[in-house]
Amino acid sequence: MNKHFTQADVALLEEVLRLRRDVRGNRFIDTPVSPATVNKLIDAALYAPSVGYSQPWQFVIIRDENIKQDVYNSFLTVNHYSSKLFSQQKQVDYKALKLEGIREAPVNIAVLYKPSDTPVLGQSSMKDMGRFSVVCAIQNLWLMARSLNIGVGWVSIIEPEVVKKIVNAPSNTELIGYLCIGYVDEFLDEPELKSKGWQTQKKREEVVFYEQLPSCPTNTKVNVNDE
Amino acid sequence: MNKHFTQADVALLEEVLRLRRDVRGNRFIDTPVSPATVNKLIDAALYAPSVGYSQPWQFVIIRDENIKQDVYNSFLTVNHYSSKLFSQQKQVDYKALKLEGIREAPVNIAVLYKPSDTPVLGQSSMKDMGRFSVVCAIQNLWLMARSLNIGVGWVSIIEPEVVKKIVNAPSNTELIGYLCIGYVDEFLDEPELKSKGWQTQKKREEVVFYEQLPSCPTNTKVNVNDE
Numbered sequence: 001m002n003k004h005f006t007q008a009d010v011a012l013l014e015e016v017l018r019l020r021r022d023v024r025g026n027r028f029i030d031t032p033v034s035p036a037t038v039n040k041l042i043d044a045a046l047y048a049p050s051v052g053y054s055q056p057w058q059f060v061i062i063r064d065e066n067i068k069q070d071v072y073n074s075f076l077t078v079n080h081y082s083s084k085l086f087s088q089q090k091q092v093d094y095k096a097l098k099l100e101g102i103r104e105a106p107v108n109i110a111v112l113y114k115p116s117d118t119p120v121l122g123q124s125s126m127k128d129m130g131r132f133s134v135v136c137a138i139q140n141l142w143l144m145a146r147s148l149n150i151g152v153g154w155v156s157i158i159e160p161e162v163v164k165k166i167v168n169a170p171s172n173t174e175l176i177g178y179l180c181i182g183y184v185d186e187f188l189d190e191p192e193l194k195s196k197g198w199q200t201q202k203k204r205e206e207v208v209f210y211e212q213l214p215s216c217p218t219n220t221k222v223n224v225n226d227e
Numbered sequence: 228m229n230k231h232f233t234q235a236d237v238a239l240l241e242e243v244l245r246l247r248r249d250v251r252g253n254r255f256i257d258t259p260v261s262p263a264t265v266n267k268l269i270d271a272a273l274y275a276p277s278v279g280y281s282q283p284w285q286f287v288i289i290r291d292e293n294i295k296q297d298v299y300n301s302f303l304t305v306n307h308y309s310s311k312l313f314s315q316q317k318q319v320d321y322k323a324l325k326l327e328g329i330r331e332a333p334v335n336i337a338v339l340y341k342p343s344d345t346p347v348l349g350q351s352s353m354k355d356m357g358r359f360s361v362v363c364a365i366q367n368l369w370l371m372a373r374s375l376n377i378g379v380g381w382v383s384i385i386e387p388e389v390v391k392k393i394v395n396a397p398s399n400t401e402l403i404g405y406l407c408i409g410y411v412d413e414f415l416d417e418p419e420l421k422s423k424g425w426q427t428q429k430k431r432e433e434v435v436f437y438e439q440l441p442s443c444p445t446n447t448k449v450n451v452n453d454e
Contacts, residue, residue: 086348143370160352
């Protein structure tokens with residue numbers, strides 16, 4: 001398909017990318033997410049690229065309150081020790097943050113990586129490629145959700161092996177992402193961790209380089225304005 | 228921003244997702260990709276979510292033919308042994324495939340993961356989250372490229388440590404993706420590995436489950452049509 005997208009199309013995509021947010025539990029509202037809408041999210045995920053066309057993903061769509069509660073308990077376990085990793089002041093900030101929406105979101109999706117039983121084209125020297133394919137699917141789903149005015153929060157403060165047991169995932173699979181999904185009262189203007197000062201935005205010249213990385217970190221090649 | 232996207236917006240995004248392809252060297256054409264256009268691709272990448280707002284990505288934009296040739300040599304090394312992983316018949320198919328466009332693409336981008344020196348919120352129990360953030364950035368870039376009618380090929384048949392040396396990346400960074408970028412003569416209707424019969428498309432019921440995975444693989448809960 002040589003479909004030619006227009007500048008207006010580019011601008012629209014740019015808006016979806018720019019306005020996508022990681023949504024926490026204090027934003028979700030009660031509006032139901034229909035099975036047909038969940039199917040649209042899955043469709044988007046299934047359009048993702050996968051290494052060697054291996055499609056190594058599994059999606060477990062969860063609405064059951066007991067399952068959500070079990071996952072939430074795993075969040076509590078990890079959150080308790082994770083907060084202690086930070087400095088005293090950061091610990092205060094950390095505890096003030098709402099970091100998940102497992103029970104508030106009407107739909108949760110556990111996204112798993114199921115390794116292939118046979119060799120995968122493109123996954124010989126870079127073994128993580130299958131996992132990365134699953135992440136591409138999650139990002140597709142996330143963007144489709146935003147265009148449907150639905151929020152997604154990716155919760156990583158959980159024990160992957162515990163959550164796997166909760167959803168009955170075989171031992172050879174890996175939990176890649178746990179998503180909380182629902183309509184929201186608001187999409188924040190900026191990432192909350194930015195607006196609340198948890199972490200500053202990196203400058204472009206800290207992350208974009210030309211031809212090679214500079215040998216000395218202070219000797220960055222800043223070509224942004226030249227371009 | 229409570230921007231409300233419309234059904235037409237959803238349909239447009241769905242088209243970008245559906246028509247995105249992994250592009251190989253036999254598709255790239257000579258039309259130059261301007262620095263401003265590359266900047267638009269980077270903008271898209273930088274809108275990606277990142278765990279704990281850690282923004283753990285680095286992008287090395289490569290136009291130098293010598294650097295591309297060095298990376299291509301690494302491809303040749305890996306491709307030689309990778310082809311032997313497959314059955315006799317598959318090896319014939321493998322060798323008939325064009326699997327990269329390193330030298331043909333006017334722009335290459337090496338995308339690196341630079342781990343944080345300090346603890347990252349959300350990356351305590353799931354250590355891969357930083358890597359996954361970088362993959363989200365790549366997928367954003369890939370979709371923006373498609374909307375700009377530009378092809379991207381993700382080459383994983385390379386030696387990551389060798390490519391890191393080529394772009395002078397520090398030892399604590401990791402190569403996540405190596406992208407070949409350029410205008411193309413055509414976007415194929417389907418993934419080439421599907422249309423050429425390398426791998427079949429998985430059925431939806433093989434990858435979508437409800438509440439839990441079935442205990443026995445043959446006992447899949449197929450609810451797709453009920454939805």
